[in-house]
Amino acid sequence: MTARRTRLIVALDTKDTAQARAWRAQTAASTDAVKLGLEFTYARGLDAVRDVAGDRPLFLDLKLHDIPNTVASAIGSLAAMRPAMLTIHAAGGHAMIAAARAAVDDAFPVDARPILLAVTVLTSMDAEALRETGVSDTPRGQVVRLGALAMAAGADGLVCSSHEIAPLRDRLGDRPVLVVPGIRPAGAAAGDQKRIMTPAEARRAGADWIVVGRPITTAADPAAAAAAIAAELAG
Ligand SMILES: O=C(O)c1cc(=O)[nH]c(=O)n1[C@@H]1O[C@H](COP(=O)(O)O)[C@@H](O)[C@H]1O
Helix, strand or coil: CCCCCCCCEEECCCCCCHHHHHHHHHHHHCCCCCEEEEEHHHHCHHHHHHHHHCCCEEEEEEEEEEHHHHHHHHHHHHHHCCCCEEEEEECCCCHHHHHHHHHHHCCCCCHHHEEECCCCCCCCCCCCHHHHHHCCCCHHHHHHHCCCCHHCCCCEEEEECCHHHHHHHHHHHHHHCCCCCCCCCCCCCCCCCCCECCCHHHHCCCCCEEEEEEHHCCCCCCHHHHHHHHHHHHC
């Protein structure tokens, strides 16, 4: 597992197109992909997302979670975006995930299919937050349950925290692409994230990709912050 290279995605979370472009340029040398999500997309629209991503691999993080027909139709609307990765919520259930799978296979040419990622339990949730939603299992138990469900329904990979990589690999083997947010370099503020690890810990745990936003984008020097994380991943 640790033989895989752990790749770095920078989350360009802003409403400002010029800011997103600047972060993209500052981090291009040390990151493998850019993530644009709800904040930027709702503020600026999909054309601006495509424009900011440019020639970088695009993780389009819209976390679709609706009835199967709506999710499938929404994925059809994203075909022109040519994303490298797309997110849906595993909690939408088997039928929704299977509909998303079918829509990806339908809407994208075979050589341009995005990696369909199912978000398991948000990294901002701890056991207590999960209990408030009616789930009495631990985050780890719930991530493995949702991860198995999502992979059986046709997802290519999962979004989870570093804490769940080992139990997911035990249950599901090497097949799921594991994308891991909730990454904090030593000393960085956790903010709203609860299930966190450092970049080096995530690499050792076997993350395929890590997602890092504020530790890069709020740094005095985003280029240096991204380069330091890339160096940590290189070991
Ligand atoms: O799907 C995601 O990317 C995601 C899932 C999750 O469980 N936790 C999570 O933080 N994310 C995203 O990862 C990024 C983390 O940002 P920072 O906390 O600023 O590093 C944000 O863009 C979140 O939307």
